[in-house]
Amino acid sequence: xxxxxxxxxxxxxxxxxxxxxxxxxxxxxxxxxxxxxxxxxxxxxxxxxxxxxxxxxxxxxxxxxxxxxxxxxxxxxxxxxxxxxxxxxxxxxxxxxxxxxxxxxxxxxxxxxxxxxxxxxxxxxxxxxxxxxxxxxxxxxxxxxxxxxxxxxxxxxxxxxxxxxxxxx
Amino acid sequence: xxxxxxxxxxxxxxxxxxxxxxxxxxxxxxxxxxxxxxxxxxxxxxxxxxxxxxxxxxxxxxxxxxxxxxxxxxxxxxxxxxxxxxxxxxxxxxxxxxxxxxxxxxxxxxxxxxxxxxxxxxxxxxxxxxxxxxxxxxxxxxxxxxxxxxxxxxxxxxxxxxxxxxxxxxxxxxxxxxxxxxxxxxxxxxxxxxxxxxxxxxxxxxxxxxxxxxxxxxxxxxxxxxxxxxxxxxxxxxxxxxxxxxxxxxxxxxxxxxxxxxxxxxxxxxxxxxxxxxxxx
Numbered sequence: 001x002x003x004x005x006x007x008x009x010x011x012x013x014x015x016x017x018x019x020x021x022x023x024x025x026x027x028x029x030x031x032x033x034x035x036x037x038x039x040x041x042x043x044x045x046x047x048x049x050x051x052x053x054x055x056x057x058x059x060x061x062x063x064x065x066x067x068x069x070x071x072x073x074x075x076x077x078x079x080x081x082x083x084x085x086x087x088x089x090x091x092x093x094x095x096x097x098x099x100x101x102x103x104x105x106x107x108x109x110x111x112x113x114x115x116x117x118x119x120x121x122x123x124x125x126x127x128x129x130x131x132x133x134x135x136x137x138x139x140x141x142x143x144x145x146x147x148x149x150x151x152x153x154x155x156x157x158x159x160x161x162x163x164x165x166x167x168x169x
Numbered sequence: 170x171x172x173x174x175x176x177x178x179x180x181x182x183x184x185x186x187x188x189x190x191x192x193x194x195x196x197x198x199x200x201x202x203x204x205x206x207x208x209x210x211x212x213x214x215x216x217x218x219x220x221x222x223x224x225x226x227x228x229x230x231x232x233x234x235x236x237x238x239x240x241x242x243x244x245x246x247x248x249x250x251x252x253x254x255x256x257x258x259x260x261x262x263x264x265x266x267x268x269x270x271x272x273x274x275x276x277x278x279x280x281x282x283x284x285x286x287x288x289x290x291x292x293x294x295x296x297x298x299x300x301x302x303x304x305x306x307x308x309x310x311x312x313x314x315x316x317x318x319x320x321x322x323x324x325x326x327x328x329x330x331x332x333x334x335x336x337x338x339x340x341x342x343x344x345x346x347x348x349x350x351x352x353x354x355x356x357x358x359x360x361x362x363x364x365x366x367x368x369x370x371x372x373x374x375x376x377x378x379x380x381x382x383x384x385x386x387x388x389x390x391x392x393x394x395x396x397x398x399x400x401x402x403x404x405x406x407x408x409x410x411x412x413x414x415x416x417x418x419x420x421x422x423x424x425x426x427x428x429x430x431x432x433x434x435x436x437x438x439x440x441x442x443x444x445x446x447x448x449x450x
Binding site for chain 1: 170171172174194196197198200201202204205206210214216218263264265266267269270350351352
């Protein structure tokens with residue numbers, strides 16, 4: 001199957017994508033983007049989260065063909081030549097990254113939370129809202145507290161929305 | 170395996186008639202798990218996610234006609250006023266990522282006894298609109314839709330077009346027992362919907378039987394016992410209601426809980442639901 005995507009803003013084509021494979025496998029094996037991680041393959045862990053036409057989804061649960069012609073944003077699209085986004089930097093600073101396997105998924109859902117929080121006083125995002133936004137992402141290292149510290153720090157920074165353009169697809 | 174994209178509803182129905190073995194896929198949150206784990210090898214996937222006609226909901230004659238492609242996220246954001254119990258159930262589905270893709274119609278197609286929407290659909294008296302290319306639309310009351318564990322009344326050439334759910338005519342509640350607040354398959358779940366005009370009660374039990382179940386004896390009992398103005402019942406009647414709900418359940422012991430725990434928990438959920446409803450008076 002020929003699969004054409006707008007991947008992190010650029011038109012990309014892969015050939016010979018198996019018809020029964022997921023968007024996740026297509027990204028990793030056919031588009032050379034291993035940022036989205038393959039862990040549970042059943043939507044439990046959120047490590048494979050990408051933006052599909054602007055919406056965060058588990059790419060392991062999207063058939064590759066369902067993404068035909070779509071805009072797909074992956075973790076590789078977050079940082080640019082100026083360096084990490086403030087959310088990414090906040091994860092580093094807070095110690096929210098240990099083994100790092102879950103981190104790409106977390107970064108994508110925090111990006112989504114940030115976009116949805118626009119137009120509100122983002123500092124008012126309470127812990128419940130943050131925890132709900134992260135509920136589909138598992139981390140077995142950090143115990144989540146450092147992740148939530150990072151999200152709180154990043155979203156409280158008024159520069160974040162301006163800096164983090166990119167991977168929302 | 171072949172991947173077939175349906176561009177329109179008519180297209181989808183025609184393909185499903187020609188290829189009854191093709192597995193319909195919309196949100197993919199159930200179908201892809203089965204493919205990823207090689208539990209199922211359908212001859213083809215029939216992608217319904219591009220069909221515009223399925224992506225809308227409409228209010229028709231006092232009911233919401235929920236298109237088969239409307240996600241749980243949209244049910245929560247757009248229908249919490251008209252379909253409060255369905256929105257409550259939708260909030261307990263998976264995670265934000267799952268709710269962005271998964272649909273009520275997909276829940277029905279999978280027909281798991283643990284499907285979160287099912288108790289609400291039973292309690293509200295929803296109707297499944299199935300359609301085939303050759304025979305047209307067939308309306309299946311949800312109570313007759315579930316025929317066994319992960320089995321439903323759909324014929325091989327039929328697809329779910331919409332689910333018709335009566336707009337709330339009184340207080341509704343949904344609750345679910347699980348080990349976390351997210352990503353939980355129900356240990357058991359319970360929905361209740363009161364119709365203040367007709368003075369009737371609807372219920373639904375999830376994950377405590379081979380299919381989702383309605384607790385008809387409990388419904389009749391509560392309709393008699395309830396003070397319909399204060400929305401209150403005596404404590405004794407509330408507990409009797411809870412026991413009648415629990416007695417309807419046909420749970421088994423499995424990895425998520427024992428049969429006796431499920432019966433106990435359903436009684437608790439049913440009594441609590443009455444307490445929450447009283448708060449609506």
